[in-house]
Amino acid sequence: MSQLLDGKATALQIKEEIANEVRRLGAEGRRPPHLAALIVGNDGASQTYVANKEKASHEVGFTSSVYRYPESTSEEELLKAIDFLNNDNEIDGFIVQLPLPKQINEKHIINSISPEKDVDGFTAINVGRMVLSEDAYLPATPMGICTLLKRHNVETQGKHCVVLGRSNIVGTPIANLLSRKGFDCTVTICHSHTQNLPEITRQADILVVAIGKPNFVTADMVKEGAVVIDVGIHRIADESRKTGYRIIGDVKHDEVDQHCSWVSPVPGGVGPLTIVSLLENTMKSYRRQMGLAQ
Numbered sequence: 068m069s070q071l072l073d074g075k076a077t078a079l080q081i082k083e084e085i086a087n088e089v090r091r092l093g094a095e096g097r098r099p100p101h102l103a104a105l106i107v108g109n110d111g112a113s114q115t116y117v118a119n120k121e122k123a124s125h126e127v128g129f130t131s132s133v134y135r136y137p138e139s140t141s142e143e144e145l146l147k148a149i150d151f152l153n154n155d156n157e158i159d160g161f162i163v164q165l166p167l168p169k170q171i172n173e174k175h176i177i178n179s180i181s182p183e184k185d186v187d188g189f190t191a192i193n194v195g196r197m198v199l200s201e202d203a204y205l206p207a208t209p210m211g212i213c214t215l216l217k218r219h220n221v222e223t224q225g226k227h228c229v230v231l232g233r234s235n236i237v238g239t240p241i242a243n244l245l246s247r248k249g250f251d252c253t254v255t256i257c258h259s260h261t262q263n264l265p266e267i268t269r270q271a272d273i274l275v276v277a278i279g280k281p282n283f284v285t286a287d288m289v290k291e292g293a294v295v296i297d298v299g300i301h302r303i304a305d306e307s308r309k310t311g312y313r314i315i316g317d318v319k320h321d322e323v324d325q326h327c328s329w330v331s332p333v334p335g336g337v338g339p340l341t342i343v344s345l346l347e348n349t350m351k352s353y354r355r356q357m358g359l360a361q
Contacts, residue, residue, distance in 0.1 A: 069327035071336075072215045072296065078339035081214070082127050085346055089128035100353035101130040102186065102345070103152055103161035107145065107171065108138040113164045120162070123342045129349065132158070142171045146179055153181040159356050160186030160204075160349040183355070186348035194235075198243055204348045209241040211340030212275065212296055213250070221273075221294055221329055228252040229271035231284070231317070237277040237298055245273070264288070276317040286322040294329040298337050 089099055102124050104117050117133055124131035134148060145163075152161045161184055167173050177185075182192040188206040196203035205213075216223060228245050232238035233256050245252040257267055268274055268288040276284050277298035289295060299317025316333030324330050331337055354361055 069295075069324050069330045070219075072219055072221075072294075072329050072331040074211070074215055074331060074336040074339040077215060077218050078343045080218075081340075081343045081347070082123065085350055086127040088350070093128070097357065098157070099128050099130050100349050101132070101158045101160075102349045103132040103134065103158050104164055105134045105136070105145070105148060105152070105161065106164040107136045107140050108168055110166065113166070117164055120342055120345060123346060124349075127346055129346070138168050140168070140171070142175065145171060145176060149176065149179050153179075153184060156356070158184065159353040160184050160345075162187045162345065184352060186345055186352060188240075188348065189236075194240070197240065200247060204351070205244070205344070206236060206240050207341045207344040207348070208237050208277075208298060208337060209244055210344040210347070211337050212241055212298070213244055214340050214344065215296070215331060215337065216250075216273075216294075219329065223273065224251040226252050226272035227255070227270055228273040228275065229255045229257060229268050230275045230277070231257050231268070232275075232277035232279065232298075233258045234277065238275075241275055241277070245275075278317050280317055281315050282317070282319040284318040284323060286319070286326055289323050289326050291326050292328045293326070295323060295327045296331045296337065297333050300333060300338060 093099065104120055106113055106117050121131045121133055152158055163176055165173060167176060177189045178191055180190055182190050185193050185204055188204040193203045197205060230238050230242045238256060242254045242256050244250065246254045252273065255267060257264055261267065265288045269290050271290060271293055273294045274289060275296045279299060281301040281303065295318060297316035297318040301315050302312045303315055304311065305313040314334045351361065
């Protein structure tokens with residue numbers, strides 16, 4: 068039976084470490100770190116995600132600000148708000164919650180964020196630094212996956228890692244990170260045009276699934292004893308639940324889990340570490356801003 072890559076417990080441990088550092092800095096008379104978020108419109112998932120970020124910030128003693136703008140906000144108005152946050156020395160890091168309304172060019176917006184405050188790690192400069200193995204703010208979900216592997220002492224050196232999905236948010240950056248010194252995996256990226264997909268996934272010692280399709284990975288696609296990391300999150304109707312729905316991932320866990328050595332559950336796997344990674348990046352920016360040792 069597989070062992071759980073417990074993101075919930077790991078996230079609690081890291082939050083406690085951050086909170087202890089914030090308390091120590093407060094005792095020295097320093098201000099708390101400050102994380103801000105910009106959100107445009109009323110997308111339900113985005114509202115929930117920003118609320119969770121705000122809650123996590125408060126739990127570790129950060130100052131948290133949320134700037135809310137109507138759906139009709141223009142790109143020019145949003146750029147002005149970003150310029151203000153870029154130049155506010157009291158704000159250590161901020162994120163622009165995606166997706167944005169159609170009248171706003173996401174690429175323009177992301178790349179207008181100061182790379183030193185880009186705690187989501189989405190600007191071209193931070194992505195470039197990451198690819199060159201320079202000091203960078205790493206994107207939160209791939210960073211969370213790396214943390215999950217490290218904190219559970221999962222062996223990665225020389226292992227074959229197969230990544231399902233090539234998005235700029237998860238698939239491409241996690242492939243880059245796991246191939247680096249320190250992890251030392253041999254990485255294959257698969258996508259919608261990959262031929263003989265099950266044949267390739269069955270070669271994986273570590274399988275990272277970020278394909279965006281519920282229950283996509285089944286038992287016949289997984290090598291016996293593999294480490295399986297499920298990044299997917301989907302809400303499906305379930306009348307037996309009080310909420311009327313349940314959360315599932317990209318992996319069909321009732322089939323796959325019995326064949327793994329390690330597996331990340333959904334919910335409670337990668338998700339909790341995505342927000343914690345944002346807190347860690349904000350802490351890093353704060354130390355830099357305050358001239359403290361990294």
